[in-house]
Amino acid sequence: MTSMDYGNLAYLVLLGSVLVFWFFVQNRQSLNKTLQHGAAWGLIFLGVIAAVGLWGDIRQTVLPQQMVLDETGRIEVPRSPDGHYYLTLDINSEPIRFVVDTGATGMVLTLDDAMRIGLSEEDLIFYSEAMTANGPVRTAPVRLDDVALGPFRDQSVRAFVNEGEMSKSLLGMDYLNRFNRLEISGGRLILER
Template identity: 65%
Template sequence: MSNLDYGSLIYLVLLGGVLVFWFFVQNRQNLTRKVQQLAAWGFIFLGTIAAVGLWDDIRQTALPAQMVFESEGRIELPRAPDGHYYMMLEINGAPIRFMVDTGASGMVLTRQDAEKAGIDPSKLPYFSQAMTANGPVQTAPVRLREVRLGDITDTGFQAYVNSGEMQQSLLGMSYLQRFERLEITRGQMVLVR
């Protein structure tokens, strides 16, 4: 925290202390009832903070998930509330969530997802470069042992590990072009192989 954050925190604690002191002084004749009401409001406040903090987890469990129809070679991805499409793939046996990016040419893993897939990002040579909306980033080419989506398995797949900070691994056209058809209809991305 910066000095400004500490100053704001101290100010808010002092202000809250003054308000609580004033509350007790004004309501000393009905103190038991007021303490019960204060506790109830405190629990409501804490519950609201917990719900806000856990909203992403709650939203992920409430959202419809991708559906893989293996016999048809068909995958349906629902559009997420942020407007993007996400796909879960197993990379070298590790489940990794990708944001589908038709504007990206390749599959790009975050450093954290590369570690989950058994790749040590600190030992990679970051000599290639990718252009992003935020400018150029250094990447390291890797060959993935296995990329699996249900019964669909690709081996020896070329991907990249991003050297910088990236919130989400990207699934670009190098993987998507392996499907015969890609269409977006009624809030769903449908991939057919």
């Protein structure tokens, strides 16, 4: 913390102390009731702080997960609260989370995800171009040695690495067409081979 942060903290503590002192002076006749209310509000405040601090963990727990039904060769994915479907594929034994994009042709990796699976920037040659909603972006075609979704494994899968900014990698129809059945029904994405 900087000296400015310490000054701000001291000011807030002093202000809070004055407000608490004023509150107790105003309510000195019913001090027991005031302490009860103060304790209740203190617990509510601590609960809110705990929820904000643990929000990432809570969100991971309540996010819909993909369900693999091995016996039938079927994968069901519930729609996430943001309206999209997400699949986690193991690429070169590294889990990569994709947003399913039936409007995209190919599998498109972010630069960060490409680095995570072992591709280096020196290996990427951005000579192709893709049209996006934000205009054209340069892409580097690559071959992924090993791609697994649950029990389904594919080798030498064609993909692209996007040079532009993307928040998530995209899973397009080139990969989804490897499945015999692709259905979106009742808030679920169903894939079968």
